[in-house]
Amino acid sequence: MLPALDILRTALGIVIDDKERQGHVVTGLREELAGMPDGYDAMAEFARRVADLPLREDWPYIEPSDLEGIWAECDPSRPLGPIAEVDLEDASRRAEAAFLASVCGCILGKPFEINPTLDELREALEPTGEWPLRDYPSEQAVRSLRMCHPQWIECVRERIRYVAPDDDINYRIIAMLLLEEFGTSFTSQHVRETWLWQLPVRVTFGPERTLLAKSAMASIWEGSSPDLDEWVRVLNPMDEFCGAMIRVDPYGYACPGNPALAAELAWRDSSFTHRRTGIYGSMFAAAAIATAMVERDRLAIFDTALKFVPRKSRFHEIVADCLAEVRKASDWQDGYWRIHLKYGGHDHCRIYQETGTLINTMRFAEDAGHGICIQVSQGNDTDCYGATAGSLLGAFFGPGSLEPRWLEPFNDEMHVALALFFERSLSRVAKRMGALPKRIAAGITGGVDLYSPTAMSSTLSSSGNPAESE
Numbered sequence: 001m002l003p004a005l006d007i008l009r010t011a012l013g014i015v016i017d018d019k020e021r022q023g024h025v026v027t028g029l030r031e032e033l034a035g036m037p038d039g040y041d042a043m044a045e046f047a048r049r050v051a052d053l054p055l056r057e058d059w060p061y062i063e064p065s066d067l068e069g070i071w072a073e074c075d076p077s078r079p080l081g082p083i084a085e086v087d088l089e090d091a092s093r094r095a096e097a098a099f100l101a102s103v104c105g106c107i108l109g110k111p112f113e114i115n116p117t118l119d120e121l122r123e124a125l126e127p128t129g130e131w132p133l134r135d136y137p138s139e140q141a142v143r144s145l146r147m148c149h150p151q152w153i154e155c156v157r158e159r160i161r162y163v164a165p166d167d168d169i170n171y172r173i174i175a176m177l178l179l180e181e182f183g184t185s186f187t188s189q190h191v192r193e194t195w196l197w198q199l200p201v202r203v204t205f206g207p208e209r210t211l212l213a214k215s216a217m218a219s220i221w222e223g224s225s226p227d228l229d230e231w232v233r234v235l236n237p238m239d240e241f242c243g244a245m246i247r248v249d250p251y252g253y254a255c256p257g258n259p260a261l262a263a264e265l266a267w268r269d270s271s272f273t274h275r276r277t278g279i280y281g282s283m284f285a286a287a288a289i290a291t292a293m294v295e296r297d298r299l300a301i302f303d304t305a306l307k308f309v310p311r312k313s314r315f316h317e318i319v320a321d322c323l324a325e326v327r328k329a330s331d332w333q334d335g336y337w338r339i340h341l342k343y344g345g346h347d348h349c350r351i352y353q354e355t356g357t358l359i360n361t362m363r364f365a366e367d368a369g370h371g372i373c374i375q376v377s378q379g380n381d382t383d384c385y386g387a388t389a390g391s392l393l394g395a396f397f398g399p400g401s402l403e404p405r406w407l408e409p410f411n412d413e414m415h416v417a418l419a420l421f422f423e424r425s426l427s428r429v430a431k432r433m434g435a436l437p438k439r440i441a442a443g444i445t446g447g448v449d450l451y452s453p454t455a456m457s458s459t460l461s462s463s464g465n466p467a468e469s470e
Helices: 003-023 029-035 042-053 068-074 086-110 118-128 139-143 167-185 188-198 207-221 230-235 248-253 260-269 277-292 299-307 315-327 331-344 352-364 368-377 384-395 425-444 453-463
Strands: none
Touching: 003 029, 003 042, 029 042, 042 167, 042 315, 068 260, 068 277, 086 167, 086 248, 086 368, 086 425, 118 139, 118 230, 118 331, 118 368, 167 188, 167 248, 167 260, 167 384, 167 425, 188 207, 188 230, 207 230, 248 260, 248 277, 248 331, 248 384, 248 425, 260 277, 277 299, 277 384, 299 315, 299 352, 299 384, 315 331, 315 352, 331 352, 352 368, 352 384, 368 453
16 A cells, blocks of 8 residues: 555655755745645656756755765874763763653653743743752643643653653664664664564654664565665655764763764664755764763863764754853853754754753753753753653763652653553663763673564564464
């Protein structure tokens, strides 16, 4: 079954908008699409043509998506190996703290994931005495927002009983599974296979859902050899959104003091679904987390991470400017307005403003709990960037930087939307995250998850798939 033609037409319209933002010549394409008769052949040909549009002659940016091209455009002074000696015991504790703070930041931001601004959040929280934000929000505050996130009821302080399922947390666990099973040698094919075994389609969004759907269709014919580059290049709307950036934190945990390796692992994961800015954001985040494990100068963390992004890209230009603005800011609210007034048009999931707010959070956070409150208060994609901020803060401040009150409401229970991951203890998952630096340093892979995708695949292929025998 092919997608309905009206869905294809809508997706093509979004791709044209994407291409225009990416500097391509789109003159006349919207009119051509509007006048195109329904038909799969015509739309397929149009989609491939749109994928190969030329850039405008005046486009000033150079934005490769292949790893060799990215490295060629990055700062040649970037560190190619470890930037500091690493105490693996300390790194393990920091990785565990980073994951726990990431979970708390995610759940703190989840009720507010309606693309709010700082002003909207303040208007909702002030009447209940919850501004500035210091804790999980009350039901009264959340109900006063212009709309409620579908999962708000699991994430307000009167009702929290466990870690609610969320895509950010799903992806962090998947990255952990990839590292446990394949170490630093995993590939995009491993990412694809793991997703097929683990991810229900309704818990994915944007390019993740698109690539998962393409993978599912191809899996019907097991002998096929999919062209993953073609999949992500053609008919893949929103290929610069934040979905890849929210997946890569464990690569930073696993590579303390080695931003180059963290960034490369992030590329392997993110390039399965994203291009250009979508990849750069993921490499930047992983490199920043890896650096935060060893660097004590807060803003130097981001100076280092930017070296792993092409210097003539939009991402580098905007994030470097945000970094300069945060350096001049007097407090976190001043930093927010300096960023928002320039880049407020890049709202929910569009990476640029949100990356600036991460830098702002890191500069002014007093500890991990205070920092996730600052991050969520800056709005936009509150759960995704609350989670990423938590990783950075936990990696930087280390264990003890998150008061027990942030974790106690979960009762050490987490719910995830993964098909073959049955661990429900938050503390045990955190210990596995904390083990990543030692495992990667020792080159250990395998032997952790009885229900890994590879193990299940091997079992089914040797014993026969029950579904096929009915």
